[in-house]
Each structure stands twice: as structure tokens, then as C-alpha cells.
Amino acid sequence: DVKVTQSSRYLVKRTGEKVFLECVQDMDHENMFWYRQDPGLGLRLIYFSYDVKMKEKGDIPEGYSVSREKKERFSLILESASTNQTSMYLCASSPLQVQETQYFGPGTRLLVL
Amino acid sequence: DQQVKQNSPSLSVQEGRISILNCDYTNSMFDYFLWYKKYPAEGPTFLISISSIKDKNEDGRFTVFLNKSAKHLSLHIVPSQPGDSAVYLCTGGSNYKLTFGKGTLLTVNP
Numbered sequence: 001d002v003k004v005t006q007s008s009r010y011l012v013k014r015t016g017e018k019v020f021l022e023c024v025q026d027m028d029h030e031n032m033f034w035y036r037q038d039p040g041l042g043l044r045l046i047y048f049s050y051d052v053k054m055k056e057k058g059d060i061p062e063g064y065s066v067s068r069e070k071k072e073r074f075s076l077i078l079e080s081a082s083t084n085q086t087s088m089y090l091c092a093s094s095p096l097q098v099q100e101t102q103y104f105g106p107g108t109r110l111l112v113l
Numbered sequence: 114d115q116q117v118k119q120n121s122p123s124l125s126v127q128e129g130r131i132s133i134l135n136c137d138y139t140n141s142m143f144d145y146f147l148w149y150k151k152y153p154a155e156g157p158t159f160l161i162s163i164s165s166i167k168d169k170n171e172d173g174r175f176t177v178f179l180n181k182s183a184k185h186l187s188l189h190i191v192p193s194q195p196g197d198s199a200v201y202l203c204t205g206g207s208n209y210k211l212t213f214g215k216g217t218l219l220t221v222n223p
Contacts, residue, residue: 004156031209043157043202043213050209058210090156094209101147102211104156 004105023091032074119214136203143205
């Protein structure tokens with residue numbers, strides 16, 4: 001079974017803090033993704049990576065950066081957290097051969113005060 | 114602009130009956146479509162997919178139909194079971210990227 005884990009289920013941070021969300025997958029997938037999910041807006045793609053050290057912007061990259069130093073790990077960074085970044089963050093991965101099927105982690109619910 | 118639309122926010126059906134979840138899309142470049150199932154406070158789980166060159170794909174109780182001319186797809190669940198109660202996300206994909214609809218909450222009543 002594919003397993004995608006996220007470092008925290010719940011996180012509370014203050015405005016202006018630097019926030020790291022970590023994601024690890026154990027299936028040697030090439031592609032990894034970060035989404036956020038908000039009520040009434042659905043899942044929106046923030047960034048994705050198709051290889052180590054490679055990254056591409058998704059639909060809403062503003063205010064975020066990412067890091068992929070190892071194949072299994074993809075980090076989402078909020079350089080200076082703001083209240084409008086309060087959301088559910090979901091990480092996903094997919095293999096190169098069947099890249100249409102993404103496997104999701106359990107999500108991190110982030111509250112920025 | 115919403116490229117994938119699920120116009121019914123919720124659907125309620127009786128156990129054993131058919132559930133039909135509908136989805137419309139506007140992006141003709143989608144190469145494939147997927148349905149994901151999502152429980153509260155969990156990540157989405159892949160359910161079934163269909164290539165844009167096909168019009169039907171079946172997997173057990175789940176069948177997805179694609180009508181490209183109408184830019185419409187639907188998910189049929191037969192027979193519906195209480196464990197099917199969840200949010201269903203319709204998704205269009207091209208290359209690496211998936212575009213999600215907002216979801217339909219399915220409730221299957223015993």
C-alpha cells in the first residue's frame with residue numbers, strides 16, 4: 001500500500017512565523033504535490049515537483065515555497081504565515097508510470113492566529 | 114473560472130439503490146478523469162478513473178461514464194451501501210496536474 005505521511009495533523013502558528021509542513025512518501029514516486037482545501041473552493045494546487053530539486057508553481061503559489069532535497073520528501077514552507085493561510089493542507093504523490101493517480105496524505109489543519 | 118463543476122452539493126439515497134453523481138467540465142485538454150472519495154479530516158482516496166478516449170470504465174460496484182461531446186461525466190454506484198457515505202470529488206487531469214471539483218456529499222441511508 002502506498003503511504004503518504006504528513007508531519008502534523010494539527011498546527012497552530014502565529015502571524016509572521018515561518019512554518020514548515022513536511023510530507024514523506026514511501027513508494028519511490030517521482031511526483032509530489034501540495035494542495036490546500038478551503039470550504040467552498042475545493043482542492044487547489046500550490047506547488048508540485050516531478051523530480052528531486054525540481055519544482056513548478058501550481059494555481060496559488062503566492063506566499064509559499066517548497067523544497068525537495070530527497071525523492072521521498074517534499075516540504076511546504078510558509079515564509080511569513082498570515083491568517084488567510086489558515087487551511088487544510090494536503091500532500092500527494094504519484095508515480096511516473098501512472099502519474100494521473102495521486103495518493104494523498106491525511107492532511108494538516110493549520111490555524112494561523 | 115471553475116473548470117470542473119459538481120452542481121449538486123449533496124445527494125441522499127437509500128441503501129441498495131443506485132447513486133448517480135454528476136460532473137461537468139469546461140477544459141477540453143483533460144486527458145483523463147478521476148473520482149476520489151473523501152471522509153472528513155482525511156485525505157482523498159482514489160476510487161476510479163477513465164481515459165478521455167473511453168466512454169465507460171467499470172470497477173465492481175463503481176462505473177464511470179464519460180460523454181465528451183457534452184463535457185459531462187457521471188459516477189454510478191450500484192448497489193449503494195452506508196459505507197459509501199462520503200464526499201466525492203470529480204477530477205480532470207492533464208500531464209501531472211489534477212483539477213478538482215468542489216465535491217458532492219453522498220449520504221446512503223440504511
